[in-house]
Amino acid sequence: MKRFKGTALVLVALLLVVGILAGCAPKQAAKQKVIGIVLPTKDEPRWIQDETRFNDALKDTDYSAEIMFSQGDPAREKQNVETLIGQGIKVLILCAHDAVAAAASAEAARDAGVKVISYDRLILDTDAVDYYVTFDSVEVGRKQGQYLVDHATGQNNPLYLYAGALSDNNSFLFFQGAWEVLQPKIADGTFVIANSTKAEALKDKNSLTRDEIADIIGQITTNWDFNTAKNLAQANLSSAPKTLKGNVFILAPNDGTARSIADTFAADPDITSYVITGQDAEKPSVQYIIDGKQSMTVFKDVRVLVRDAINAAITYLEGGEPEATTTYNNGVKDVPSKPSEVQVVDKSNVREILIDSGYYSESDFTWPTE
16 A cells, blocks of 8 residues: 555656646747738639648748738728738738739838738839739740640631730730730731730731730720620620631630630630630639630749748848849839749640649549540
8 A cells, every 4th residue: 555655656746747847848939920911802713722822831930921802902902901010010912903003002011111022913103012923924925825826727817815904914914925926927817806906906016015005905804804704705706707706716814714705605606616825724724624625724833923922021021132033113113023934734734734743633623534
C-alpha cells in the first residue's frame, strides 16, 4: 500500500512538472494581419479561386490577409478599402473593378501610409500605385489573335470581335495585342469583320490609338458579363447575312464570355463551325475545350500571379522594393512591374499543361472514352 501511494505521488509530481513546463513553453506568435486584398466579384470562378490561393500562399509566412469582394460596385470597393485601412493594414492588393474610379481608393490608402499593389488590372490616373502585378496582357491578345490566324484558310472568313469592359485597362491591352496580329489578315482579305463598323473603318491601320480602341470596344463590349455577351452575340447573328455565317472566327475576350458566345453561335442553324478564343482556363471552359465547344484558352497560371503579389507585399513589409523588369504607364505614372508569361491551351495540350502541372486534377473533368 505504501509503495502504491509513493508511486502515485511521483506520478502526480511528474504531471505537475509537465504542466508547468507546458505553461512556460513559448506560444507560437500570432500572424500579423497587415495585408488587405480587395477582389472584384464572387460571381466569377477566377476570383473565388484567387481567395483560396491567397490564403494558401500566406500559410508559411508570418502574415495573414483580410480578403474582401466588391461585387462589381466601385462604391463598395472604396468602402472595402476604407474598412481595411481602419483595420491597420500596411499593404493593399487591389484588383479594380473600374480602373479610373479605383484611383480614389489607391489615394486613400497612400495617404494612410499603405503601399498599393495593383493586381491583374492596372489602376489608372493616379500616382498612388506602387507596383503592378500582372500577366503580359498584350501578349494574351496576340496569342488569341494568332490562334485565329493559324486556323483560317482561304479568303473572306467572317470575323466576330468581342471585348471586355471599357472601365478595365486590360480590355484595351488584350484588344491591342489581338489587333496587331489580326489587322494584317483583315487588310489582305483573309478575314472580313462581321460586327463592328468602327473596326471596319480602321482595318488598314495596324497601330491604334487608345481613343480608336475605345471606339471599337464601345461597339463590341461584353462588359465581362455572360448575359451581355449572349445578348450581343444574338443581336449580331440576327442582323448578319448568310454570307457572314458558315465557318466563322470569334475573338472572345475571356472564358466566361466565350462560353456564352459559343453557345449562341452553336444554336444558329446557319453557323457551320466556329473557332473561338478565351482566357483564364476556367474549369467550365476547360470542359468546353475537351468537349469541342471552345477552341482555346490563354492559360495564365494564377498561382504565379498570386505568389508574385504576396512576395511583393512581404518585400514591402520587410522594407524592400519588389523586382521590376518593365513599367506600365497609367496616365500619370510609370508603374513598375514584372509581368508573368502566358500559354495557349487547346484540345491538343490540355492534359500536359493543366493536368500534368497539377493546376487541375484529371477527376475535375469528364473525358471522352477512347
